[in-house]
Structures are given as C-alpha cells and as structure tokens.
Amino acid sequence: MPDHAPLGYLRETLLFLALAGILIPLLQRWRVNQTLGFIATGVVVGPHGLGRFAAKLPALGLLSFPHPEAVGALAELGVLFLMFMIGLELSAERLWSLRRWVFGGGIAQVVASAAAIGGLAWLFGNPPRVALLLGCTLALSSTAVVMQSMTERRTLATPLGQAGFSILMLQDLAVVPLLILVGVLADLAPGAVQAIAAPGGDAGWLSPGLAAALDSLGMALLRSTLALALFALLGRRVLRPVFRSFAQQRSPDAFMALTLLCTLGSAALTGALGLSLALGAFLAGLLLAETEFRHEVEVTVEPFRGLLMGLFFMSVGMGIDPLALLRDPLWLPLSVLGLFAIKAVVVALVLRAGGLDWGRAAEGGLLLGQGGEFAFIVIGDALARGLLDEKLSQFMLLVVSLSLFATPFAARLGERLARLWDARRGAADEPAGNVDGAAPGAMAGHVVIAGYGRIGQLVARMLAGREVPWIAVESDARRAATHHAEGLPVYYGNAARAELLGKLDAAHATAIVVTMDQPAAALHAVRAMRAACPHVPIYARSHDAAHAVELRRAGATAVVPEALEAGLQIAARVLDTLGVGEVETARLVEVEREREMGAIQAGRSS
Structure with a gap:
C-alpha cells in the first residue's frame, strides 16, 4: 500500500467546491460582483484569516486554507483560462468597428496613465524598471468588475458604455506587450542596469554592463518574436483545420478535449520559450477569435473558466494579509485614492476629448479608476522573476484589491456627478449610441438564423437586401468554415445550447429563424430557444x-x-x-x- 494520500489536496478541493456551490448562487442573487466575492472569501478562509487560528482551533482547519500552496496549481489554471477568454473576445471585427475609441482613446489612456503612475512611483524611490512595470500594470482597469457594473446599470448601449468598453478592449490587447515587458525587465538584472555606464572592459566602445543589457534584451525580444511568429503560423496553417476536423466528428467530448489542449498547449509552448504561460493562453484565444468556432469554444470553456477563475481570485485573497492595513494605515488608503485620482482624471480627459460631456466623462473616469485583475498576474510573475520584492508585492496587491472593493462606491459617485451635470445643464437622459457588435447586449434588433443551408442562405440574402443585421449558427463545420471565410457572420455550434444562444444575444433579437435540415435537431433547438428567449418570435421550417x-x-x-x-x-x-x-x-x-x-x-x- 502506498504511504501517501491517494489524492493530494483533496480536502482543499472539496472545500473550494463547497464554497463555490454556496457563493456563486448567493453572489448572483445579491448582485455582488463574483470577482470581489471570491477575493473577500479568500481573505476570510486563507492563512491570514481563519487559517491563522487553525493551529489552536483544529476545527477551523476544516473551514480554512492554512496552506495556500494547496490551491496554487489549480489557481494558475484559472489564470490561463482568464487570459484565453480575454483573447477570445478580441476579434478583429469588433476592434475595427470601434477603432476610433480603441486605438485613439484606449492608447491615450494607457500611455498617459502609465506615465503618470510610473513617474510617481519613480519619485517615491523605486528603480526605473520597477516604476515602469508598476505604471504599465496599474494603468489597466478591471474588465470583469467594470463590465458587470455597466451591465447592471444598462449603460453598455450608451456612448459612455461604448467608450468604456473600447478602452477596456485596448487594455486587454495591451496584455501581450506587457507580458513581454516583464520578461525583458527580468532579463535586465539590476547589476547590468547599474553598470551600463561603467567604463572599461573589452567590449570596445560598449561598457560591459551595456553589452550584457543589450544581449539580454535582444534574447528576450528574439524569444517574443519567435513565439508570435509560431502562433501566427500555427493559427493559419494548423489550428483552424484541426478544429474543423474535430468539429466534423460532432463529438462534444473531442471538441472539449481539443479546446483544453489548445489552451494548455499554447501556454506550454510560450513557457518553453522562456515567456509567460499566460501569454500563450492569450494568443491562443486571440487566434480562435477570428475563426467560425469562436462562440462554440466560449461555451465549451465557460464552466471551467468560471470555477477556475473563482479559484484564482480566491487564491489572490488568500495572499492578502488584513493586518497589513494596520501596518500601513496611512499609505494604503492614500495609494488607493491616488490611483483613482490619477486614472479618473486621465480617463475623464480622454472621454471629454472624444466628445462626451463633462458629467459622463467624470462618471467614466471614476468607473475605470481601479486597478485590474491582470495586475495580480503581472505582480505574481514579477515576484517570481525577482523584479519585485515580497513587501512591495504585498503592498501593491492590497492597493489593487482595495481599489476593486471601492469601485461600486466610485461608480455611484460618478453617477451622482453625471446627474448633477445634467441637472445643471437641463439635459435629458443620455441617448443610446450605435455600438453594433461592441458588447454583450448591444446587438439588439438582429435576426438569428439556425441552420445555414440553402433556405438559411436565402433568408440571409433577403435580410441583407433590406440591411437587416443577422447572425447564423451552423452545425456543419465545413459549411460554417466556408461561409465564415467569405466574411459572413456564420459560426459553428449547436443552436440547442442555451449558452450559445446567449453568446448570439438571441434574447434581444427581432426574430429567430430555424432552417435546420435534421428534424430532431430543429425540434431540440426550438425548445431551447423558447426557454431561453420566451418573448422572441421563432419561425421554423418543417x-x-x-x-x-x-x-x-x-x-x-x-x-x-x-x-x-x-x-x-x-x-x-x-x-x-x-x-x-x-x-x-x-x-x-x-x-x-x-x-x-x-x-x-x-x-x-x-
């Protein structure tokens, strides 16, 4: 008989599943952001919460995680799926439709915020590479928290929602250079940086420090370029044909296995090149975003993503020591206020320059003033690579976490400022903007076509002739691939899956047309559509x-x-x-x- 436990960390796994089963329904019922809920739970049940007393009260050990490394491996999987889903959302079509805000307002916000925060960090005595890293990291906001807030307040279809969503998209796109930057800065060891100007050596006009720095920088850039080139080649030549082959088998298990293999295999590839695992997962999602399998992949990954992301954010909470608030009772709240002040001013100025009034600009600035969940990934990576020390990492994690918890209050303050501005100007409610394809819920008024055979194509041509927006889902992978390659909004998937109908925003459609060839499949699809979209007309072919x-x-x-x-x-x-x-x-x-x-x-x- 083996002398070790049959399943390592089984108690921790069971405890997390029990907490997730209780937390997720409660958070949904109370309309509490799941990110904040899991972080707070991690603080309570982590080694700095109940786990602190587990040695004296063994019963508490059953309800806590005294050893956070027990969930570390699974939490890292949550990071990978988070990055994969972010990449999956960044399709070229969506970026192009919002190019003015994405590449104009988004770049301006990230650059200005990074410069202001990084400059302040440098003035407080941080080395230049640390100040640069902190500036770029804290310039990003929380996509999860902001998107849920805008969804609950129903502002996604407004000009403010359009602008905010676009800035978040650019921030997500900035993930690639930021992950590469971590590796580059890690290769530039402090000794090499300090010795750049040192004279002497056999390198001729180059100092030994400068030569070493340039060499390490060149190697980091070479690895990054090689990774991007490999992914571009694999995406065009390998990824789509392989997914098409698996989809033709119409086996959900095989498709799920391929999706998981793509996510984890891409992470392993970038890891083998000395780059971040998260970068590989992000690039895999980015490549699949341009294929006809995008929505089906989203639906396949969704259950894993939700649980593993919850575990990741809970592990973040486990690393936060509430007593650190007592050790830094002044600088922590001042740092959170300073972060909000800098980003709120920058975002507000960007939104105002983009045409929004001062009330909406101030509201958007306060809504996007927090640090983002991506900061946890970057800070953890930087700590592991020796870029940041333990004390500074813990401090920055607390700043970002507290800023996330402060977001609901900042958002309400922003709403009040917007209402005061409207009252002062006597303005009416903000009109809805045209954000077609910009965000979930923004595609209202379209027609969903289930089955893109000869009848589905006829319906689509007639709708296009009247300039009615439509989107089609087709279960035949070859047919979906052919028409998607022609630039048509045709995606592979099973129309009977409620999750896929959610991705197609079917609940906000003008109508659903079912033209599927298989009678049984059409019947299952209609039942699912009626359950998911009770008020949408469904027109079916029999x-x-x-x-x-x-x-x-x-x-x-x-x-x-x-x-x-x-x-x-x-x-x-x-x-x-x-x-x-x-x-x-x-x-x-x-x-x-x-x-x-x-x-x-x-x-x-x-």
Whole structure:
C-alpha cells in the first residue's frame, strides 16, 4: 500500500467546491460582483484569516486554507483560462468597428496613465524598471468588475458604455506587450542596469554592463518574436483545420478535449520559450477569435473558466494579509485614492476629448479608476522573476484589491456627478449610441438564423437586401468554415445550447429563424430557444405537417412545412398546364395553404 494520500489536496478541493456551490448562487442573487466575492472569501478562509487560528482551533482547519500552496496549481489554471477568454473576445471585427475609441482613446489612456503612475512611483524611490512595470500594470482597469457594473446599470448601449468598453478592449490587447515587458525587465538584472555606464572592459566602445543589457534584451525580444511568429503560423496553417476536423466528428467530448489542449498547449509552448504561460493562453484565444468556432469554444470553456477563475481570485485573497492595513494605515488608503485620482482624471480627459460631456466623462473616469485583475498576474510573475520584492508585492496587491472593493462606491459617485451635470445643464437622459457588435447586449434588433443551408442562405440574402443585421449558427463545420471565410457572420455550434444562444444575444433579437435540415435537431433547438428567449418570435421550417405540429408544440411562433410549399408549387404548375386561369390557381393554392396551416395551428396534421 502506498504511504501517501491517494489524492493530494483533496480536502482543499472539496472545500473550494463547497464554497463555490454556496457563493456563486448567493453572489448572483445579491448582485455582488463574483470577482470581489471570491477575493473577500479568500481573505476570510486563507492563512491570514481563519487559517491563522487553525493551529489552536483544529476545527477551523476544516473551514480554512492554512496552506495556500494547496490551491496554487489549480489557481494558475484559472489564470490561463482568464487570459484565453480575454483573447477570445478580441476579434478583429469588433476592434475595427470601434477603432476610433480603441486605438485613439484606449492608447491615450494607457500611455498617459502609465506615465503618470510610473513617474510617481519613480519619485517615491523605486528603480526605473520597477516604476515602469508598476505604471504599465496599474494603468489597466478591471474588465470583469467594470463590465458587470455597466451591465447592471444598462449603460453598455450608451456612448459612455461604448467608450468604456473600447478602452477596456485596448487594455486587454495591451496584455501581450506587457507580458513581454516583464520578461525583458527580468532579463535586465539590476547589476547590468547599474553598470551600463561603467567604463572599461573589452567590449570596445560598449561598457560591459551595456553589452550584457543589450544581449539580454535582444534574447528576450528574439524569444517574443519567435513565439508570435509560431502562433501566427500555427493559427493559419494548423489550428483552424484541426478544429474543423474535430468539429466534423460532432463529438462534444473531442471538441472539449481539443479546446483544453489548445489552451494548455499554447501556454506550454510560450513557457518553453522562456515567456509567460499566460501569454500563450492569450494568443491562443486571440487566434480562435477570428475563426467560425469562436462562440462554440466560449461555451465549451465557460464552466471551467468560471470555477477556475473563482479559484484564482480566491487564491489572490488568500495572499492578502488584513493586518497589513494596520501596518500601513496611512499609505494604503492614500495609494488607493491616488490611483483613482490619477486614472479618473486621465480617463475623464480622454472621454471629454472624444466628445462626451463633462458629467459622463467624470462618471467614466471614476468607473475605470481601479486597478485590474491582470495586475495580480503581472505582480505574481514579477515576484517570481525577482523584479519585485515580497513587501512591495504585498503592498501593491492590497492597493489593487482595495481599489476593486471601492469601485461600486466610485461608480455611484460618478453617477451622482453625471446627474448633477445634467441637472445643471437641463439635459435629458443620455441617448443610446450605435455600438453594433461592441458588447454583450448591444446587438439588439438582429435576426438569428439556425441552420445555414440553402433556405438559411436565402433568408440571409433577403435580410441583407433590406440591411437587416443577422447572425447564423451552423452545425456543419465545413459549411460554417466556408461561409465564415467569405466574411459572413456564420459560426459553428449547436443552436440547442442555451449558452450559445446567449453568446448570439438571441434574447434581444427581432426574430429567430430555424432552417435546420435534421428534424430532431430543429425540434431540440426550438425548445431551447423558447426557454431561453420566451418573448422572441421563432419561425421554423418543417419537413412535413407532422413535424410542423411538433415544432408548434415546442414553442415555434409560426411553422412553414417544406413539403407543403413544394406540393403547392407543383400543383400550381399542373393547374396552369391544364389551362386554369392565374387568378383561380392562386385562389386554390391559397385556400389549400390556409387549410393546412390551420390544421397545424390547431395542433393536428392532415
């Protein structure tokens, strides 16, 4: 018999699953941001919370994590899936539709915030490379917290929501250079930096320190360039064909395995090149964002992502010592206020320059004034590489965490300032902006087509002719790939999955059209659509009258039997050949159509 435990950290795993099972429903019911909820829980049950007393009160050991390394490995998986999902959201189409705000306002905000925060960090005595790292890291805001806040306040479809979402997209895109920057700064050892100007040596006009610094910088850039080139090549030549091959098998298990392999394998590849594991996961998501498999991959990863991200944020909370607040009762709150002040001013000026009024600009500045969840990843990576010491890392983690907890209060203050500005100017409510494709909930008014065969394509052409936006989901991977490559909004997936319908924003659609070839698949899809979108009209194609009755019972608003229309067309041609007049033929066809459709509406087939 082995003398070790059959499953390492089984107690910790069970405790986390129990906490997640309790926390997630409660946080959703109370409308508390899950990121904040898991961080707070990690503080309470971590080694600096209940775990501090586990040695004296063994019973508390059952309800705490006295050893945070027990969840460290799984928490790192949460980081990878977080970065993968961020990359998956950054499609070229979405970036281009918001290019003015993304590449104008977003770049201005990141550069100005990084310069201000980094300059202040340098004035407080931090080395230049540490000040640069802190400035770039704290310039980013929390996508998770801000997006949930805007969703709850229903501001995503406003000009402020459009601008805020665009700035967050640019910040997410800044992940790649920032992760590369960590590796570059880590290679530039302090001794090499200090010796750059030192004279002497055999390097000719170069000092030994400068030569060493340039050599390490060149190697870091070479590794980064090699990683990006490999991913670009794999994405174009390997990734899409492999996903298409697995999708054609129509095996959810195989597709899930491939998705996990892509995420973790990409992380392993960048790790082997000496770069961040998170960078590989992000690049994998970025490549898949341009394929027809994007929505199906999102749905596949969602359950893992939610749990593992919760574990990651809980592990962040476990690393926070509440007693540190007592050790720094002055500088911690001042640092949080300073972070909000700098970023709020910068964001407000950017939004004002973009055309928003001062009230909305101030609201947006306070909403995006916190540090982001990505800071936990960068600070942890920098600590592991020796860029930051333990004391500074702990201090910065506390600053970012407290800024996240302060965000709801800052957001409410911003709303009050916006209302005061409106009252002063006598302005009406802010009009909704055109943010088509910008954010979840912003695609209202489109038509969802389930099945992109000959009938689905006909429907799409007629909608496009009237400039009605549409999006299609197709279960045939080859067909989806062909039409997606033509630039059409056709994605691979199973239309009967409620999660996929959420990604297509079907609940806000004008109508759903079901034109699927397989009768059973169409029936399952209609049932799922009616459950997920109770108020959206569903128009379905059936193969015969009996199938039409089943679709009606499943919740379809109207059903058109394909066999009926084909039979009526043939009958009309026969009557025309027999010399029956055009008007009489049309009348007979319409009478028969109404009779058959009436039978279907009544729930019986003839």
